[in-house]
Amino acid sequence: MATLFDxxxxxxxxxxxxxxxxxxARQPRTLLHLLLVGIAFGxxxxxxxxxxxxxxxxxxxxxxxxSVMIIRQG
Numbered sequence: 001m002a003t004l005f006d007x008x009x010x011x012x013x014x015x016x017x018x019x020x021x022x023x024x025a026r027q028p029r030t031l032l033h034l035l036l037v038g039i040a041f042g043x044x045x046x047x048x049x050x051x052x053x054x055x056x057x058x059x060x061x062x063x064x065x066x067s068v069m070i071i072r073q074g
Contacts, residue, residue, distance in 0.1 A: 005048030005056055009041040012060060016041075016067045024074035033070045037063045 001007050016034055024030050040063040048056030 003049055005045045008060060009045040009048075012064060013038055013041050016071075019067070019071045020074075023071055027074055030070060030074035034067060037067045037070070040066075 001010060016037060020026070020031065020034055040059055044056045044059035044063065047059065
């Protein structure tokens, strides 16, 4: 991990995976929603590393918010 975006997105992804295993009923539908968030974290990482810092952080914030909504439902 070389950049701030590498660290931030990996930490967010690990937190999301842990929340899925410990805080949900492990429904396939919940997993599919969180898969989309994982893809968004990957895109945010690439955007941030390419110099689009505002877009990268915005996508990370929206990904965190969406995953919190999904975890609360699941």
